[in-house]
Each structure stands twice: as structure tokens, then as C-alpha cells.
Amino acid sequence: MTDIHPGQRVAVLVDAQNLYHTAQSMHSRNIDYSSLLEKAVQDRQLTRAIAYVIRADSPEEGSFFDALVDIGFETKIKDIKRFSDGTKKADWDVGMSLDAVTLANHIDTLVLCTGDGDFSRLCSHLRHEGVRVEVMAFESSTSEDLIDAADTFLDLGERHETFLL
Structure with missing residues (x-):
């Protein structure tokens, strides 16, 4: 798969429930979504950033x-x-899966912000379609299958000062 470069088109999909519960249960803190988005995009071209939330x-x-x-x-x-x-x-x-598959033809990289192992099959599918898949989540609560299915994994738990408020 390709490395990161400035021309890459990126979509960021955030499972807000998943991140919220992990940040609360493990650190009693909230996610810094501004830093999360900035790190996910990394000077590439943001196509879409979608946060999936529960009312x-x-x-x-x-x-x-x-x-x-x-x-x-x-x-x-x-x-x-x-x-x-x-x-x-x-x-x-x-x-989230439907949006990711729909976006696949319009992006080079998908950044998936969740630790939910149910998304490992999606990662495999997207990579087969030529999309680079990056996962950002807390490693301690992230499925190993998901980590293995992604091109890269960033552990939010290793950088509290960046990703937690």
C-alpha cells in the first residue's frame, strides 16, 4: 500500500460511542476531536470527516x-x-461500513477511529479495493483482528496529552 503523501484524499470515520466509552472507562477523560482529526488527516486532502453519534x-x-x-x-x-x-x-x-464502501472510489485513505473488531472485514475489503486503511483507537480496547486488518494502527492511549482533554 502507499505511504502518506500530500495529494492523498482522506476520509475520517469516527465511532464516537466506542471512543467515548474507552476514554471514560480507562482515563475518565474525553477525546480531543480537534487533535484526532488533525492527526488523522496529517496535511493530506480531507474529503469527508464523519462522526457517528448516539442521541x-x-x-x-x-x-x-x-x-x-x-x-x-x-x-x-x-x-x-x-x-x-x-x-x-x-x-x-x-x-459506517456502508459509508466507507461508498467513499472507497473517491478516496485514497480511510482513517477509521474505532476499536470495534466488527470492522476488520471492512478493512480487508477496502484494502483489496486499493484503499489504504489506518485505524486510530485505544490499543487496550481494540480488537487484534482490527489492528491486523489495517495498514497502520495508532494507539491513542500512548499520547494522552494529544488525544485526551
């Missing part, structure tokens, strides 16, 4: 969604589903 009706989430837009992300928002037995479900796996 859970918490008081500060509106300002969080607005901040993501100010940083340069499009936000895709899904409402949390509550089931009669009290369980909740909300994930963007299928939506």
Missing part, C-alpha cells in the same frame, strides 16, 4: 454535537433504542 438525551450532548461540526465533522445522529426489557441498543456499524 441519549443527556444535557450536554447538543453542545458536543455542535462542537464536532465546528471542528469540521459532519455528524450522523442515531437515537438510542430502548427495548421493553429495559435494554438499550445503538450502534453505527452498518452505517
